[in-house]
Amino acid sequence: MSLNLGKAQLLRCPLGTSLQDEGRVLGANYGIPRSGAMDLHAYHWANHLLQNSNDAVALEMVQPGLKIKFEEPCLVSLAGAVAVVSVNQSPISNPSIIAMGSDDILEIGKFHNGARLYLCIEGGFQVEKYLGSGSDFVSITTPSKRSTGDTLYYLSNQTKTVLQAKPKWTTDWFEPEVIRTYPGPDWELLSPTQQSQLLNQAFHISNLSNRMGIQLDELVVNELEDLPTNPVFPGTVQLTPSGKMIILMRDAGVTGGYPRILHLSEDGQSQLAQKKVGDPIRFQLMETITAG
């Protein structure tokens, strides 16, 4: 089977749209962030619907407005936020999997629920990979984000096997306020008062949130000193000197010097990625099984 590339034109591309996969683990030694889909759960689901490999490159959107024209027929899938979806201006009632014809135009409207939407395509979008990943990141990929007028490439001669039963995407899993987390490496440095505040209070998603980190509005009184710089990961919750909490996400730097007070479970990270500015969350601590 020869690989013919189809073209998808981004007729309109809202800010914050990027190509993402599972991210690159090999770059941390050079200070390169992990990157990858913020909501891995939804991203994996959408790839699964198309029988793609787990790490096929998808488009991640954080706001409505995408208008994309596929020049060659293809199958696409959507998961994550629940949004108004139309093809050639006709609304699609269940947009889990959509068969696009030549020059069909897909449009994403208002997000009803959730904060991040994934558009997957059969075989994944075709980009040059660096350290095993096609995830966009400044100084690593060109371009480092997607804009109106850009062209994306995909495999246009894939076998079309439209699933008869269309699975329905549900959002029940990300709606609860409670996010499961492990104690962070520096949890024990916190006072009992701080620990109890963290576990008993609701916190709200700040508007200072992006792919590097999600900040929370409420402060936690903090008198801890900065620590030697040590590794951080997506899911690490840092407590800054001002008492602000930053939950590090996929594009965060690989090390940090603020106390690392919590570490979100992987499901918790995906759940958090679907929270909107102003949404409440509560931390629920899981026991980490003790060593040996």
Next chain:
Amino acid sequence: MKPTYQLISPTLGELVWNADPTDELLSIQFAYLTYIQTNFSTTLLEVRQGFTRLSLVWNNSSSQQEFIQLSGTLNLITEPLPEKIWQVPVCYSFEFGQDLESFARSKSLSPEEVIQLHIQPRYRIHFFGFLPGFFYLNGLSPKLHFPRKSIPSLAVPPGSVAIGGKQTGIYPQQSPGGWHIIGRSPIPFFDRKQDPPVWAKPGEQIQFIPINPTQLENWSDEDTKTFLQ
């Protein structure tokens, strides 16, 4: 200096040294790195280094448990750190080091004294973090320790040489940053087209070599090659 192992999640944990970062600790970390990469390459997904931790990401929880069983009994032999010293050109000036004057005043030093204290040591590279190609260096004179800015600058230019807390470093790309900028280096610190994308390795040392503003402005790729040998 035996580390303890701290479990963070079923697949993430850290080797912990409760000590100040030193050359001795770094060589012990390297011994563990080599041992782990040699013996656990099939079950370890990633290892990340910090000043006093090695963080290990495992493919599943039983792989982590297997390592925990073993790690307590390890007695590893350390090797000497590399001898390589890189020379890094820096133009220390008010024009390219926008905070040099205010930094010197706050420390009750003259700008010349700040420069002398900054170029004197050889700095040990411990690891890369914060941004692609950003060195974490050990060896800043305590006379230059100074808290970070309370409000970070929005756009620190690439090549900026800066001091924050007990550390000094160089911004490889434009970025927001809370460190005090005292100079500018004209050489690249990260290039994804090179393999590896950085020219130095953890354990090696760097030394800052002062250059004047005319040299900075006329800097060429040939000059970079001359320096990075």
